[in-house]
Amino acid sequence: MNQQIDLNALRDAVLQTQSQGRMQPTDEQKTILVSKEGKMIMAGDAGDEERRTMSRVQQDTFHGRPEREALTVQEFMPASTMHHTTPEGYQGWLYSFQCAYGITYRMFAFFDGSYYQVLVLEPKVEEKYRSAHRGHIFKDGHICFGTRYNSGRTTLKQAYAKSVLWATGMSGLLLNKYQIFPMSINNLDD
Amino acid sequence: MTSALFARSAGILSEQLLEKSVMVVGLGSGGSYVTECLARSGVGRFVLLDGECVEADNLCRTTYYSGDIGCTKVSAISRHLQNINPTVAITPFETDLAGVGHKRLAAIVNSVDLIIALTDDPYAQSRLNHYAYYYNKPALFAALYRGAEGGEIIICIPGKTPCMECATGGVREALSRPDADIDYGTGRLSAEPAIIADIHHLDSATVKLALSLLQQDRPELSVSKFLASALAKKLSYLCMSMVPEYWVFPEVFRNTPGQHGYQSMWFTVESRVGCPFCNSSEEREDPSNFPLSPPKIIMQESNKI
Numbered sequence: 001m002n003q004q005i006d007l008n009a010l011r012d013a014v015l016q017t018q019s020q021g022r023m024q025p026t027d028e029q030k031t032i033l034v035s036k037e038g039k040m041i042m043a044g045d046a047g048d049e050e051r052r053t054m055s056r057v058q059q060d061t062f063h064g065r066p067e068r069e070a071l072t073v074q075e076f077m078p079a080s081t082m083h084h085t086t087p088e089g090y091q092g093w094l095y096s097f098q099c100a101y102g103i104t105y106r107m108f109a110f111f112d113g114s115y116y117q118v119l120v121l122e123p124k125v126e127e128k129y130r131s132a133h134r135g136h137i138f139k140d141g142h143i144c145f146g147t148r149y150n151s152g153r154t155t156l157k158q159a160y161a162k163s164v165l166w167a168t169g170m171s172g173l174l175l176n177k178y179q180i181f182p183m184s185i186n187n188l189d190d
Numbered sequence: 191m192t193s194a195l196f197a198r199s200a201g202i203l204s205e206q207l208l209e210k211s212v213m214v215v216g217l218g219s220g221g222s223y224v225t226e227c228l229a230r231s232g233v234g235r236f237v238l239l240d241g242e243c244v245e246a247d248n249l250c251r252t253t254y255y256s257g258d259i260g261c262t263k264v265s266a267i268s269r270h271l272q273n274i275n276p277t278v279a280i281t282p283f284e285t286d287l288a289g290v291g292h293k294r295l296a297a298i299v300n301s302v303d304l305i306i307a308l309t310d311d312p313y314a315q316s317r318l319n320h321y322a323y324y325y326n327k328p329a330l331f332a333a334l335y336r337g338a339e340g341g342e343i344i345i346c347i348p349g350k351t352p353c354m355e356c357a358t359g360g361v362r363e364a365l366s367r368p369d370a371d372i373d374y375g376t377g378r379l380s381a382e383p384a385i386i387a388d389i390h391h392l393d394s395a396t397v398k399l400a401l402s403l404l405q406q407d408r409p410e411l412s413v414s415k416f417l418a419s420a421l422a423k424k425l426s427y428l429c430m431s432m433v434p435e436y437w438v439f440p441e442v443f444r445n446t447p448g449q450h451g452y453q454s455m456w457f458t459v460e461s462r463v464g465c466p467f468c469n470s471s472e473e474r475e476d477p478s479n480f481p482l483s484p485p486k487i488i489m490q491e492s493n494k495i
Contacts (some may be wrong), residue, residue, distance in 0.1 A: 065475075086485040094487075108487055113480030114320055114355075114466045121196045121487055140484045148359050150316045154464065 005040055007105075009168040015058040018153075024059060031037055065111065068100070069093065072156045084108065093156070094121075097164060101171035109159050115152030117157035118143045125170055135170060192277055195232045202412050203401060208234035208277075210404045213302040215239045215262040215318060216471060219389045220332055220396065222252040222270075224306060227397040229271045233404065234281045236271065238264045239300055241286035241494075251386040284469035285394070287314040288483035295321060296478035304403055305329040306396065307354075315482040320477040322346060323467045329354070329404050332396045338384030340436050341392035343399060343428045344459075345417070351426040353468035354460035388432040397426065425456035 013030040017023075025031060027045030031053035043051060061068055073081045073093055082093040092110025099105060106122040119142045120126065129135030136144045143166050144151045145159070153159040169183030195315065196205055210233050214225045225236065244258040244266050251309035258266035264282045269455065271278045281298075283290055287309070290298065299321045307318040307329060315331055323346065325366040331344040331354045345359045402417035409418060420426070431439050434451040443449045461468050 021470065024463045056373065084487070086487055088481040088483060088485050090481060090485040092485070108485065110485060111475075111480075113475050117484075119487065135297060140486075142484060150313060155465075174447060185357050 005042065005045075010040065010042065014059045017059050022060070022154075024056070032059065034100050036067050042177050066091075069111075069156050070162075086110075095160070097167070099164065099167040099171045101175055101177070102169065102172065103167070103171045105163075105167045107163055107167075109163070110155055112150070112152065115149040115154060116150040116161045117150075118145075118159050120163075123174070125174065129162075135173065136166065136181060136184060137170075192232070192234070195275060196229065197230070203231055204234065204387060204405060204408050204411060206274075206408065207232035207401070207404060210304070211234055211235035211302040212400065212404070213237040213239065213298060213305045215305070215307050215314065216244075216311075217267050217442075218248070218308065218310065219251040219386070220308040220334075220393045221306075221447040222254060222263070222267055222391045223390050223444060224308065224332075224400065225267055226270055226274065226398050227394075228400060229274045229278055231397070231401055232275075233401075234275070234277065235281075237281045237283070237298055238267060239285070239287065239290065240264050241289060242286060245402065248392075251384070251389050257426050269369075287317060288481075290482070292480060292482050295482065296325065298326055299325045302327065304400060306400060307331045308396075308435050316349060317477065319346065320431075321359065323348050323353045324474060326476050330396055330399055330403070331357075332392060333391060335437075337382050337387035339433045340429065340431045342430070343392065343429075345399060345403070345421075345426045346459050347403070347421070347426075349466070350421060352459045355463065355467055356462045356465050357427045357457075357459045359462060391432050392430055395430065416459060420456060423456075424458045427457040427459050428454060429457065430454045434484075468483075 010032060013025055013032065016043055017025045020026070029042065031041055031043035033041050033046055033050060033055055035041070035054050041050065041054070047055070063071070077093065077095050078095050081093050083091070084094045085091050090110045092108050094106070094108050096104060096106045103123065105120065107120045107123055108119040109116055110119070120137060121141070125135060126137050126139055126141045129137060138144060142151070143163060145153055146164050153162060172178040172182045192208060193205065196203060212228055212233055212235070212356065214221050217225065217238060221240065225297050226237065231268070240263040243260060244254045246259055248254050249256065253270065254266055262284045264284045268280045268282055269281060273483060286309045287295070304320060305327055307315050309315055316331065319331065326348045328348070329346045331346065332341065334341040345351060346353050376383050398413065399417055401413050405411050405414040406418065408414050431437065431453045433453055436451070436453070439453045439455070444454060
């Protein structure tokens with residue numbers, strides 16, 4: 001292993017993985033390996049023997065989950081976002097925003113032990129669409145973001161971002177701009 | 191009496207099963223049948239979990255009787271098990287998963303040899319997957335596809351196979367599996383018309399896989415070899431069809447003569463990068479730190495934003 005590592009490429013790979021909220025890159029070639037002697041190499045430049053004998057670096061941020069969440073809140077979420085602990089013991093973030101149609105939404109994003117879920121607090125729409133597959137919201141008020149990840153998202157940032165998209169779609173329904181949820185192709189009728 | 195349970199399974203099963211403990215979550219069409227079959231096969235300890243009562247429309251595809259109507263499914267199945275084996279040990283929980291409590295569930299999971307998740311609630315299935323993997327317990331996840339025309343059994347053995355979420359998020363998605371619909375009102379899978387023969391075809395395979403998992407420490411037994419040989423080929427996801435020309439089966443068996451309904455395929459599951467359940471241990475969260483029921487927030491002035 002005599003080759004020089006491109007530290008800029010390594011840094012780019014690490015930051016990209018972190019921005020995706022992952023431990024390891026989606027591109028296996030960008031896995032970083034460390035030798036017994038403390039040298040680093042990208043998996044794409046490593047041979048079979050090196051891949052077998054070297055340690056894989058976990059590329060997540062140098063923070064725990066609470067600190068990562070706080071950074072996400074600070075950088076990507078509304079300034080008024082507040083930390084909140086529910087009576088059941090969930091810790092999460094209360095936030096509020098106005099959607100593209102001018103309706104104000106209040107939501108609670110929390111980690112359920114596996115993924116990030118978002119509960120819609122206001123307006124109360126879960127009852128309106130209780131028996132329908134129209135609103136992509138469950139009876140308990142949490143948004144169905146998709147079939148994967150327990151209907152949640154893998155990062156707080158993704159959950160927040162998609163909650164804004166969902167709110168815009170829901171407002172389109174609430175204001176009768178659309179007959180079906182406009183932000184999804186898998187709607188079902190009442 | 192108990193030795194009579196093994197009178198017809200010499201060389202296939204062992205009396206060790208009397209000491210094995212199985213947690214069955216969900217006692218509907220699948221759970222009632224699987225639990226009774228395991229008791230008849232000699233499994234001696236059960237943890238049973240279900241919050242519902244037996245209704246008349248359950249009788250057509252479960253093992254309940256008319257006399258069970260109105261009883262909790264847990265109490266009804268407990269009676270059935272005691273009629274099969276009076277020495278059977280049962281720990282009953284007449285509640286859904288959330289009602290058990292996140293801390294107590296950890297203790298229960300730790301106490302059993304195998305978890306069989308047969309609920310119609312994808313969220314409960316996922317939480318059981320998390321507990322099973324975190325507490326190093328093997329688990330089976332069985333689910334029927336639309337109309338019980340097909341079904342799947344996912345075998346999860348921590349350290350040996352990827353978890354259920356990797357299977358459902360990988361193989362299932364890649365093959366556009368004909369999933370059942372989720373009822374947004376309950377978050378559970380919608381009940382669909384299906385006949386008992388199709389439902390229990392899958393359940394029968396679940397029973398055999400459960401027995402095989404419970405006897406992995408007895409490799410000389412033929413039931414043990416059934417799963418061991420699949421795992422040796424890295425096969426941990428079984429798909430079955432109960433009807434002809436189903437899903438991808440005609441494509442797969444296109445050049446094989448004599449094909450019709452009742453087909454099966456085994457898949458290899460790859461662990462997903464960043465999986466919060468079966469990825470490297472440092473990043474996993476202890477599931478017992480998180481409540482099982484969803485949060486309820488009443489907006490007050492103090493938390494208005």
